[in-house]
Amino acid sequence: VYNQLQCLIIARSVDGGLGNRMFLFASAYGLARLHQCHLYIEPWILFDLSGTFEPIHLPNLVNKTVYENLNKSLITARCLFSYYKADAVRMIAPFLKWHLALRQTCVYRYNCSLNDIEKMYSILKTQFPSDLNVTFSQLKQSFHSSDYTWIGIHIRRGDFLTFFKVSSSVEYLTSSMNYYRLKYPRSVFIIASDDKDWCLKHFGKRTDVIVTPKTYFHGHDMAALALCEHLIATAGSYGWWAGFLAGGDVVHDLSYPVRWQDCSRQTYFPPWFIFPPNITQLQNYSSSTEMTVTPQLTRGTL
Known part of the structure; x- marks a missing residue:
């Protein structure tokens, strides 16, 4: 060699x-x-x-x-x-x-x-729960064949609140959830986040919402989100990949990437991502800056 x-x-x-x-x-x-x-x-x-x-x-x-x-x-x-x-x-x-x-x-x-x-x-290790004797692909198939539509949500907070000075609002997340509720009446949402206390506070009482356990590490949360059929993302590369692995529609907050990153939205977002009205309150990015959204494509058309 x-x-x-x-x-x-x-x-x-x-x-x-x-x-x-x-x-x-x-x-x-x-x-x-x-x-x-x-x-x-x-x-x-x-x-x-x-x-x-x-x-x-x-x-x-x-x-x-x-x-x-x-x-x-x-x-x-x-x-x-x-x-x-x-x-x-x-x-x-x-x-x-x-x-x-x-x-x-x-x-x-x-x-x-x-x-x-x-x-x-896509070859995720099945590490949760420990008593499941199935492969990840088998578990994903059982999710997709159920009577419900499983929607993953990744909420990035942590250092993004101070470093990027951006945080997706409850209004943005609720609006995105309602988009899926209208499209898929029997939707169930699985939320993964680096701030699960915040998620439980704002969404924990909703009957169609499941927040992943605090014992889950980043691999467990990624696997849980990848099991879903569609995704809601807020910011960061973790949510980007969760949407990629879920394989369906990905609703993303337009507050990220921020201007000083010098990373254009046309470069950052794949053509199959979709964008609801952006109602997140930004601390360092003008809301007048809008992204020109092209018709939605799927990965199969690339």
């Missing part, structure tokens, strides 16, 4: 949580597949993903030993960039200012093996 390496995509670090790691892996894999390159992902990143997904095995994945031997053979770190094809560098250069745009763009705008990525991330 060492002598055959002519192009190598490397992913060594990533900030943030599970959603960011999923984007990092998907983008690196997409670039490697698109340009027929080998791929090196730091073992700790793969280990982190393996806590939620079944182990990922790729034929073009370079192990740490090969990577370290390659690294030792280089006189300077600058030489490492000779392993990138020039056209790949030109393609990603405009997005280096804000890497969030790169992650989303590579996943669907460049059609980087979208079906393969969906297949890899």
Whole structure:
């Protein structure tokens, strides 16, 4: 393998949580597949993903030993960039200012093996509840064959309240839930969030709402949302991926991404996302800035 390496995509670090790691892996894999390159992902990143997904095995994945031997053979770190094809560098250069745009763009705008990525991330580990002796796909099928329509809701709060100064309002969430209630009269909502006390306070008494237990970690919540048929998202990469894995309609709050991220909404949102009237109160983004929404598409039309 060492002598055959002519192009190598490397992913060594990533900030943030599970959603960011999923984007990092998907983008690196997409670039490697698109340009027929080998791929090196730091073992700790793969280990982190393996806590939620079944182990990922790729034929073009370079192990740490090969990577370290390659690294030792280089006189300077600058030489490492000779392993990138020039056209790949030109393609990603405009997005280096804000890497969030790169992650989303590579996943669907460049059609980087979208079906393969969906297949890899759909193999969720069934870790809840522990007494269920079924696969994730079997559990999802039982949900979809029931008399109810299961709608996932991911509510991102936590550091987004202070760092991005944005929080989806109760009015936005209620409006989005009513959209699905009208479309699917027998809807049941599963809410996952990093602030479940807030969710219980505002939605816990509703008979058609289930808030995931506080004992669930991010992998459990992702699996619960992926079981659903449609999704309501607020902000962040975690909700983006939950909507991707659910596979149906995704209603998203237009308050995110915020202006200073320099990530255009046309780049961030896939064409199958839909947008209700945006009534979230923003602290740092003018409500007069509207996104031009194109007719809704499905992933099958890409």
